Amino acid sequence: xxxxxxxxxxxxxxxxxxxxxxxxxxxxxxxxxxxxxxxxxxxxxxxxxxxxxxxxxxxxxxxxxxxxxxxxxxxxxxxxxxxxxxxxxxxxxxxxxxxxxxxxxxxxxxxxxxxxxxxxxxxxxxxxxxxxxxxxxxxxxxxxxxxxxxxxxxxxxxxxxxxxxxxxxxxxxxxxxxxxxxxxxxxxxxxxxxxxxxxxxxxxxxxxxxxxxxxxxxxxxxxxxxxxxxxxxxxxxxxxxxxxxxxxxxxxxxxxxxxxxxxxxxxxxxxxxxxxxxxxxxxxxxxxxxxxxxxxxxxxxxxxxxxxxxxxxxxxxxxxxxxxxxxxxxxxxxxxxxxxxxxxxxxxxxxxxxxxxxxxxxxxxxxxxxxxxxxxxxxxxxxxxxxxxxxxxxxxxxxxxxxxxxxxxxxxxxxxxxxxxxxxxxxxxxxxxxxxxxxxxxxxxxxxxxxxxxxxxxxxxxxxxxxxxxxx
Amino acid sequence: xxxxxxxxxxxxxxxxxxxxxxxxxxxxxxxxxxxxxxxxxxxxxxxxxxxxxxxxxxxxxxxxxxxxxxxxxxxxxxxxxxxxxxxxxxxxxxxxxxxxxxxxxxxxxxxxxxxxxxxxxxxxxxxxxxxxxxxxxxxxxxxxxxxxxxxxxxxxxxxxxxxxxxxxxxxxxxxxxxxxxxxxxxxxxxxxxxxxxxxxxxxxxxxxxxxxxxxxxxxxxxxxxxxxxxxxxxxxxxxxxxxxxxxxxxxxxxxxxxxxxxxxxxxxxxxxxxxxxxxxxxxxxxxxxxxxxxxxxxxxxxxxxxxxxxxxxxxxxxxxxxxxxxxxxxxxxxxxxxxxxxxxxxxxxxxxxxxxxxxxxxxxxxxxxxxxxxxxxxxxxxxxxxxxxxxxxxxxxxxxxxxxxxxxxxxxxxxxxxxxxxxxxxxxxxxxxxxxxxxxxxxxxxxxxxxxxxxxxxxxxxxxxxxxxxxx
Numbered sequence: 001x002x003x004x005x006x007x008x009x010x011x012x013x014x015x016x017x018x019x020x021x022x023x024x025x026x027x028x029x030x031x032x033x034x035x036x037x038x039x040x041x042x043x044x045x046x047x048x049x050x051x052x053x054x055x056x057x058x059x060x061x062x063x064x065x066x067x068x069x070x071x072x073x074x075x076x077x078x079x080x081x082x083x084x085x086x087x088x089x090x091x092x093x094x095x096x097x098x099x100x101x102x103x104x105x106x107x108x109x110x111x112x113x114x115x116x117x118x119x120x121x122x123x124x125x126x127x128x129x130x131x132x133x134x135x136x137x138x139x140x141x142x143x144x145x146x147x148x149x150x151x152x153x154x155x156x157x158x159x160x161x162x163x164x165x166x167x168x169x170x171x172x173x174x175x176x177x178x179x180x181x182x183x184x185x186x187x188x189x190x191x192x193x194x195x196x197x198x199x200x201x202x203x204x205x206x207x208x209x210x211x212x213x214x215x216x217x218x219x220x221x222x223x224x225x226x227x228x229x230x231x232x233x234x235x236x237x238x239x240x241x242x243x244x245x246x247x248x249x250x251x252x253x254x255x256x257x258x259x260x261x262x263x264x265x266x267x268x269x270x271x272x273x274x275x276x277x278x279x280x281x282x283x284x285x286x287x288x289x290x291x292x293x294x295x296x297x298x299x300x301x302x303x304x305x306x307x308x309x310x311x312x313x314x315x316x317x318x319x320x321x322x323x324x325x326x327x328x329x330x331x332x333x334x335x336x337x338x339x340x341x342x343x344x345x346x347x348x349x350x351x352x353x354x355x356x357x358x359x360x361x362x363x364x365x366x367x368x369x370x371x372x373x374x375x376x377x378x379x380x381x382x383x384x385x386x387x388x389x390x391x392x393x394x395x396x397x398x399x400x401x402x403x404x405x406x407x408x409x410x411x412x413x414x415x416x417x418x419x420x421x422x423x424x425x426x427x428x429x430x431x432x433x434x435x436x437x438x439x440x441x442x443x444x445x446x447x448x449x450x451x452x453x454x455x456x457x458x459x460x461x462x463x464x465x466x467x468x469x470x471x472x
Numbered sequence: 473x474x475x476x477x478x479x480x481x482x483x484x485x486x487x488x489x490x491x492x493x494x495x496x497x498x499x500x501x502x503x504x505x506x507x508x509x510x511x512x513x514x515x516x517x518x519x520x521x522x523x524x525x526x527x528x529x530x531x532x533x534x535x536x537x538x539x540x541x542x543x544x545x546x547x548x549x550x551x552x553x554x555x556x557x558x559x560x561x562x563x564x565x566x567x568x569x570x571x572x573x574x575x576x577x578x579x580x581x582x583x584x585x586x587x588x589x590x591x592x593x594x595x596x597x598x599x600x601x602x603x604x605x606x607x608x609x610x611x612x613x614x615x616x617x618x619x620x621x622x623x624x625x626x627x628x629x630x631x632x633x634x635x636x637x638x639x640x641x642x643x644x645x646x647x648x649x650x651x652x653x654x655x656x657x658x659x660x661x662x663x664x665x666x667x668x669x670x671x672x673x674x675x676x677x678x679x680x681x682x683x684x685x686x687x688x689x690x691x692x693x694x695x696x697x698x699x700x701x702x703x704x705x706x707x708x709x710x711x712x713x714x715x716x717x718x719x720x721x722x723x724x725x726x727x728x729x730x731x732x733x734x735x736x737x738x739x740x741x742x743x744x745x746x747x748x749x750x751x752x753x754x755x756x757x758x759x760x761x762x763x764x765x766x767x768x769x770x771x772x773x774x775x776x777x778x779x780x781x782x783x784x785x786x787x788x789x790x791x792x793x794x795x796x797x798x799x800x801x802x803x804x805x806x807x808x809x810x811x812x813x814x815x816x817x818x819x820x821x822x823x824x825x826x827x828x829x830x831x832x833x834x835x836x837x838x839x840x841x842x843x844x845x846x847x848x849x850x851x852x853x854x855x856x857x858x859x860x861x862x863x864x865x866x867x868x869x870x871x872x873x874x875x876x877x878x879x880x881x882x883x884x885x886x887x888x889x890x891x892x893x894x895x896x897x898x899x900x901x902x903x904x905x906x907x908x909x910x911x912x913x914x915x916x917x918x919x920x921x922x923x924x925x926x927x928x929x930x931x932x933x934x935x936x937x938x939x940x941x942x943x944x
Contacts, residue, residue: 233843260735263732274725380879405877407853
């Protein structure tokens, strides 16, 4: 009789037994926090601490200047016709996934895709749009596969104008659509005629006006500097962007006045920005994307370079394994709901905006944004505690993104999957909440943690490549 | 032989002995903190707590809307030709004062007066200006005697344009010049040709542009609301006004675009505001003035309605004794100096900007502005401590000016001279530092406390009118 083996914990043990043809039952056992041996070196001898130091050095030392706008099909690499980008990891990724991308897509992303089909003129009605989307005629790919990011549904279709952020220190670019404002908006899955009409105004009036303005400013607009300033002004630049929006309008104001000859258009453009305190989010996000990408591909680094959700799955990528997503089901947000809505209406966590935490602000810098609790729930002490806890799982402190309330201490920078696994502390996130049905929109905002399974999976993948040393 | 009496402390005891023809020597003894009997009622029976409650109710419930601008001679009540307004109490006030106003004027106020003479065309050279000012041909009066306030030297001459702030809840108005920006500016005592040229540009370009803009906005611009928002964004709206300036530019942006047809003028106006993070100070100050004036004249109230300095004297007024100034020598500021300058170069404390503390923000709200310590010195914990201490000497907490970092607690509102005397805690101030010589300008910024003698004098004056009750 062949022996049967029950393997507890490390997959590598199970594999070595399996190769002998022995049946192995894996038990999903995780050593308790602090008992995890430290992973210090890859099998090919790379010092992981040094690799991580290089990763955070690259993220912290990057530039992020807004240099203009462009139409997605013209400026986003490998953006093709009938292609729609969405937030989060690929929808076809999870091994247990059934069916095609459309089948695994959550309601609000479906809604946003339907809206994009109407916006592009590929369909005339929502039903036609849904049929087209389900037909296989469209290609769905993550924004993150195209140097782009998108808040919430994160849908980008070929005709949409996008901000272009340049990281001159490393020569890379990142892209994001302009923020549509509050209420019924595509990013929360709404597709009503007024949603599409606003997107058309943004394409035909807002885009050319702002593009002309930005391109007239020598060296562009330094978004990294605006983020640093906004962190002194109560924003964390993820779910609070009031200071960032104000500073951005100041920064482009004179150039806007010089390049826009029509006073009424100028007034409408300023009013559009002024009406939406989240306008800056769609600039802070691609800035974060531009800052984090240079860390991708640093051999041996366990620093997280991507955290993103598509409303179905949560996925991360790490610097040392750049092509690989580690996914788990997206969580549910605990938060404050708009009147008439509650937890039963909520879609799981969604959007690429967690790129801000990856780059050392957003939830990492909540200590500097006590007023955010009015939007996402909790009390100001929670905001302080959130940042203080995040130091435990980060490799560094930012040298430019500082928190006055913590005596100008740098925000936690560079989530290290090893530290997440060792401490059992998953990154904290703050986010908007979309209705789970297509076509409705935002119903609240709140707080949650990233699913720890993504980090343990990434840790395990690195462990396959590395040695463990007990450094206690 | 008649007895001689040594009276320690309460003046009322000495008076009752004196009326019997007995010689009394007063000893300037102050009961140690917390031993001071509480003053609870005036002689004519007014409950001081109730009077104070009414004073803070009026200050907190006022409105402060910017409704336009005007030229000082046209809009400031009792502003006459050859009249110059200045910050602080009257220069001829102190009993030990020697000579006329000009003789008691500090260097930077002299410099600003000389600049005003050049600006008005009353003199062609600084020497001529100084001669004119010393000749007695000019009238010097405090801004505060004309419903106006001015930062630092606070000089207002008849041709200068001023903001008009209306408190619609009580029907009063307040006035202040526009902020000139940083560097060499009149308010710090500079009068070089470029200072005057900038003031002329402000009169001929900035003033008509902004006046037209503001008057096109229905109900004006709600400055009180902008202050409340800025307190959520790291400003205390006295020495940090970055958020306020940004929010103000947003608030007027669309109207500015609609009312200013010339793109280049529009660009310069926006650039002027954008170049100066203190632009909003000259709006928060008259807002504070408009909010505090309705409390003046509430019989029996010991709430401070004015704190102001002319660079020579520090003066306060209280609600129950509206015509009366209580003055003491202005203090020296401990702070951060610009390169090349030090304490030996500093003029004593100066300006009407302490109206902000009187109205429940500025130094009162430092807990919400941790980044201010980069400007005035100290560490963020000092900013928190400053606000927490001020609760001890204030009668109330503001219902609109809230501090997120203190769990949205209202800022300390309504300095009660009784509490200052009982606790020995004088109000904390943060302020700019001017060079003591005319013509130079700002050399730093820092922190100090109001001289406690102003408060003990006001307390004594109220005690003359009231009864003491030991409420321990």
